[in-house]
Amino acid sequence: MMGSSAAWFLSNHPGFDGSILVVERDPTYEWCSTAHTSSCIRQQFSTRINIEISQYGASFIRNFRDEIGDAEAPDITLQSFGYMYLTDNEVFAEALREVQALQASLGAGTKILTPDEILAAYPFYNLDGIVLGSHNTKDEGYFDGHTIFQWWRKKARENGVEYIENEVVDIAVRDDRVASITLKTGETIPVGTLVNASGTRGARTAQMAGLDIPVEPRRRYTFIIDCATELPSDLPLTIDPSGVYVRTDGRYYMTGASPDPDPAVDFDDFTPNHAIFEEKIWPAIANRVPAFEAVKVVNSWVGHYAYNTLDQNAIVGTHTRVGNFIFMNGFSGHGFQQSPAMGRGVAELIATGDYETLDLSDLSYERIEKGEPFLEKAII
Numbered sequence: 001m002m003g004s005s006a007a008w009f010l011s012n013h014p015g016f017d018g019s020i021l022v023v024e025r026d027p028t029y030e031w032c033s034t035a036h037t038s039s040c041i042r043q044q045f046s047t048r049i050n051i052e053i054s055q056y057g058a059s060f061i062r063n064f065r066d067e068i069g070d071a072e073a074p075d076i077t078l079q080s081f082g083y084m085y086l087t088d089n090e091v092f093a094e095a096l097r098e099v100q101a102l103q104a105s106l107g108a109g110t111k112i113l114t115p116d117e118i119l120a121a122y123p124f125y126n127l128d129g130i131v132l133g134s135h136n137t138k139d140e141g142y143f144d145g146h147t148i149f150q151w152w153r154k155k156a157r158e159n160g161v162e163y164i165e166n167e168v169v170d171i172a173v174r175d176d177r178v179a180s181i182t183l184k185t186g187e188t189i190p191v192g193t194l195v196n197a198s199g200t201r202g203a204r205t206a207q208m209a210g211l212d213i214p215v216e217p218r219r220r221y222t223f224i225i226d227c228a229t230e231l232p233s234d235l236p237l238t239i240d241p242s243g244v245y246v247r248t249d250g251r252y253y254m255t256g257a258s259p260d261p262d263p264a265v266d267f268d269d270f271t272p273n274h275a276i277f278e279e280k281i282w283p284a285i286a287n288r289v290p291a292f293e294a295v296k297v298v299n300s301w302v303g304h305y306a307y308n309t310l311d312q313n314a315i316v317g318t319h320t321r322v323g324n325f326i327f328m329n330g331f332s333g334h335g336f337q338q339s340p341a342m343g344r345g346v347a348e349l350i351a352t353g354d355y356e357t358l359d360l361s362d363l364s365y366e367r368i369e370k371g372e373p374f375l376e377k378a379i380i
Contacts, residue, residue: 001034001145001336002328003197004152005343011159012069015351018192019160023183025167031270033199033335036303038222038254039145040237040247041337042083043108044136046099046377049362050313050334051106053341056358058139060340061148068151076144081248082137084118084236085378086288088129092241095377096134109138124231124289125238135236142237142247145336152343171208178209178324193324193350200267200306202315202329209322213315213368215330216264217304221276222256224249228294235289244284245380252298257281270302305333311373316342317349317364326350327365332379 007022029035041061043054060067064076087093096112103110113135115127157163170182171194178194198205200217237247246255257280259273277297285292308315308330315330326349328342335342341358348356355361367374 001149001339002199002331002342003195004149004156005339006195006197006328006346007161007343008152008156008159009343009347010350011156011161013347013351016347020156020162021189022156022161022163023166023168023181024163025165027163027165031268033304033306034146034149036220036222036301037145037336038142038247038256039336040083040142041078042136042140042237043103043106043138044083044085044099044110044134044140044378046095046102047313047362047374048102048106049358049360050338050376050378051103051108052358053338053360055107055139056341056344057337057339061143062139064148064151068155070151070155073151074147076147078139078143079141079234079248080137080139081234082135082140082236084122084238085134086127086130086239086241087133088131088241090131093131096132099378100134103136108136109140110134110136122233122236124235124291126288126290130241137236142249145339148339168205168208171205173209173322176321176323178322191324193326195326195328195346195350197328199335200304202306202327204267206325206327206329209325211319211322211325213327213329213365214309215306215315216309217267217269218258218262218307219265219269219271219273220256220258220303220305220333221273221281222254222301222303223277223281223297224299225253225255225292225295226251226298227253227291228296229291231289231291238288239380240284240288242280242284243380244281246285246289246292253292253295255281255285257284264307265304267304270304272300272302274300306331306335308332310368310371311375312379313374313376314338314342314363315365315368316345316360319365320369332376
């Protein structure tokens with residue numbers, strides 16, 4: 001998603017007239033994070049830049065046909081049923097109130113709701129012990145990100161971007177510049193600018209150039225369930241105090257959670273864990289929505305977060321020393337929704353040397369080098 005976003009935006013930028021090569025180690029995308037996403041977008045973040053990134057993302061989704069510049073492109077619907085953060089303690093309640101004030105100041109539609117207000121709109125919840133909820137139905141929900149991805153690839157190719165099936169196995173750095181890459185098939189290709197958009201393998205790619213980022217793969221489990229009792233309305237993407245989430249997914253429901261403990265795993269480790277549904281997910285969702293006492297799993301998959309262990313925020317922009325090495329890494333589960341802003345920003349950086357629209361400097365590599373977290377508190 002990130003590589004094709006950057007490729008399309010750069011190929012479409014009036015200030016760029018160079019050539020673009022995208023190296024795909026697996027063009028089937030069977031095991032990449034792009035193929036294992038819940039395809040959601042939210043503005044309920046705790047930092048200004050992440051809120052603004054999502055606001056641009058929502059605008060791009062809603063205006064996709066105009067943005068892509070093709071009358072044959074489909075409309076992309078943003079199902080704005082929103083996220084519903086629930087808390088059972090006053091400490092998190094106060095944190096939700098604080099970030100709601102920030103979100104509202106930037107134009108988000110987030111509202112703090114009492115349990116009675118939540119039940120008036122969504123009577124199917126059990127809210128025993130819940131202090132309050134935070135909910136936003138403005139440009140927040142799920143969308144068909146896979147179609148956007150396919151159109152970015154299609155239009156990038158039409159603009160002259162070359163995609164090849166291969167793998168980078170070495171990066172040559174001379175005089176603090178990436179000079180060339182070596183492919184698995186043996187070819188050496190000179191480089192003007194290198195963009196590291198290699199997902200969970202981002203740290204491995206950086207290491208080839210003698211660089212380091214704190215990004216590792218972590219498993220995330222998703223289940224599609226059928227419920228014997230249909231709920232009377234769409235279910236917002238509900239984040240239970242347990243950390244389990246559940247939302248409407250067409251006629252079914254999507255639910256998932258992180259494992260506990262949550263270690264780094266091998267890049268190719270997509271081992272399923274059906275026990276996590278029985279032991280963690282089902283008890284949580286059946287408690288929160290009693291209708292989920294009677295459900296059936298109809299599909300499931302394992303995906304990976306490219307998890308930034310420093311602060312769970314993206315790493316974007318140039319390295320402080322190797323000036324033509326650009327990071328697009330560590331999205332920690334936010335990559336799909338952040339891909340429009342990230343692709344645009346990286347394209348601007350390559351074409352003009354700076355950000356022209358949204359300043360992504362808060363997410364720069366410099367904080368990684370200094371070990372100074374730019375913490376995003378709203379992580380699922």
